[in-house]
Amino acid sequence: GRLAILGMGYIGLPTAVAIATRGIDVIGVDINPATVAAISRGEVPFVEPDLAVAVSGAVAMGRLTATTQTPEADAFIIAVPTPFNEDRTANLSYVKAAAEQIAPRLKPGNIVVLESTSPPGTTEKVGKWIGALRPDLRMPRNGDAIADVFVAHCPERVLPGRIMIEMVTNDRVVGGLTPRCAEKAASIYRLFAQGEILLTDAESAEMAKLSENAYRDVNIAFANELSMICESLHIDIWEVIRLANRHPRVGILSPGPGVGGHCIPVDPWFIVSAAPELARLIRTARDVNDRRPHDVAEQVVAKAERFRSPTIACLGLTFKANVDDARESPAIEVVSLIAKALPEVEILVADPYVPTMPELLKGYGNLRLENAHEAVERADIVVLLVEHEPFRALRHTRLGGKVIYDTRGAWR
Numbered sequence: 001g002r003l004a005i006l007g008m009g010y011i012g013l014p015t016a017v018a019i020a021t022r023g024i025d026v027i028g029v030d031i032n033p034a035t036v037a038a039i040s041r042g043e044v045p046f047v048e049p050d051l052a053v054a055v056s057g058a059v060a061m062g063r064l065t066a067t068t069q070t071p072e073a074d075a076f077i078i079a080v081p082t083p084f085n086e087d088r089t090a091n092l093s094y095v096k097a098a099a100e101q102i103a104p105r106l107k108p109g110n111i112v113v114l115e116s117t118s119p120p121g122t123t124e125k126v127g128k129w130i131g132a133l134r135p136d137l138r139m140p141r142n143g144d145a146i147a148d149v150f151v152a153h154c155p156e157r158v159l160p161g162r163i164m165i166e167m168v169t170n171d172r173v174v175g176g177l178t179p180r181c182a183e184k185a186a187s188i189y190r191l192f193a194q195g196e197i198l199l200t201d202a203e204s205a206e207m208a209k210l211s212e213n214a215y216r217d218v219n220i221a222f223a224n225e226l227s228m229i230c231e232s233l234h235i236d237i238w239e240v241i242r243l244a245n246r247h248p249r250v251g252i253l254s255p256g257p258g259v260g261g262h263c264i265p266v267d268p269w270f271i272v273s274a275a276p277e278l279a280r281l282i283r284t285a286r287d288v289n290d291r292r293p294h295d296v297a298e299q300v301v302a303k304a305e306r307f308r309s310p311t312i313a314c315l316g317l318t319f320k321a322n323v324d325d326a327r328e329s330p331a332i333e334v335v336s337l338i339a340k341a342l343p344e345v346e347i348l349v350a351d352p353y354v355p356t357m358p359e360l361l362k363g364y365g366n367l368r369l370e371n372a373h374e375a376v377e378r379a380d381i382v383v384l385l386v387e388h389e390p391f392r393a394l395r396h397t398r399l400g401g402k403v404i405y406d407t408r409g410a411w412r
């Protein structure tokens with residue numbers, strides 16, 4: 001068998017490797033020639049534990065190849081981004097483009113799986129987009145058992161930083177446009193998934209995925225709101241959470257400087273735009289989390305005002321701990337807000353995973369990239385924005401006598 005995966009990012013590439021190591025020929029397709037060139041050399045264009053070894057192995061064995069052109073294959077997986085528009089509706093242009101590249105290559109019996117997180121109804125649209133270009137093929141329709149190709153949704157649900165483990169161990173939801181589509185698509189995931197494979201319809205699968213991320217967003221918002229309440233009451237939020245979480249039915253998440261990444265800050269809006277009148281809690285949680293970087297920056301500014309000419313160290317720039325991904329990062333937003341509010345103050349930023357100053361921070365003359373030890377050494381105020389493993393050790397050595405603002409509770 002031959003499988004093509006469109007989109008060689010955080011989801012597509014690990015999925016490609018997982019399947020290639022099961023003896024299937026996998027062709028990775030990406031519009032970015034640099035990504036294709038890197039994979040062809042057996043390299044990974046981003047950092048994810050254990051991925052590099054797996055990619056170089058699969059490429060060396062000849063099981064994984066990469067190209068910019070969608071080839072013919074027995075099955076196609078779409079793993080492209082679904083960002084959101086200005087108005088917070090889903091931007092399906094990448095999904096549509098992928099469907100339109102697959103359409104001319106399809107042969108009867110082929111399977112098309114959408115993995116990208118998508119609003120309810122998107123998988124059906126994929127079927128329609130393909131059908132419009134291929135009137136010769138009978139597309140799957142509900143209540144119609146006969147179809148030439150099979151279309152299903154199998155939302156990715158791996159956690160960045162643990163992708164290689166979760167890719168294999170997580171349960172998977174597979175929702176077909178028809179039951180037979182789900183069955184066909186499941187056969188792909190049975191190749192490598194050790195978790196259970198749960199069959200359903202496409203819309204339930206789409207909504208389940210969005211609900212997972214909205215659930216997390218709402219719970220982080222709860223933690224963030226509690227943290228602000230505790231701050232105002234001069235109560236230690238981390239102590240409160242530690243105690244409350246000893247209740248058998250309570251599991252409060254960790255407050256932080258905000259919610260970043262490409263999924264959790266985006267996906268809840270797909271629910272909101274599908275039912276704007278009803279999604280009140282989900283929308284409010286989004287607003288609470290989006291507001292967080294401002295709250296954190298305001299607190300840092302308040303601390304700085306106690307000094308005549310302080311130096312501030314901000315530790316961590318990525319969107320969360322132990323990943324190198326600094327896109328959609330609340331830490332960067334916090335830093336830029338502080339830099340803007342305190343143009344006279346020297347701000348040292350440090351992140352072992354970020355070797356150069358992120359684009360969004362380049363405009364500030366008072367910002368400098370430093371190594372963490374140097375930054376902490378020189379700072380009057382130390383703000384921990386991301387709890388990277390190497391930062392934890394700083395607690396024991398270098399923080400004495402400084403004002404500490406640990407937004408992640410890592411130094412407790």
Ligand code: SAJ
Pocket residue numbers: 117156157158159160212213216220253254255256257258259260261262263264319320321330
């Ligand atoms: N965060 C907190 N407090 C917490 C947990 C997270 O502030 O207690 C912050 C993180 O620092 C980060 C953001 O939330 O800025 C999101 O991080 P995350 O680790 O919760 O999630 P992601 O975005 O890396 O991955 C999520 C996962 N979804 C769920 O756990 C329900 C993952 O399984 C999904 O596959 C992924 O979204 C996705 O691609 O949809």
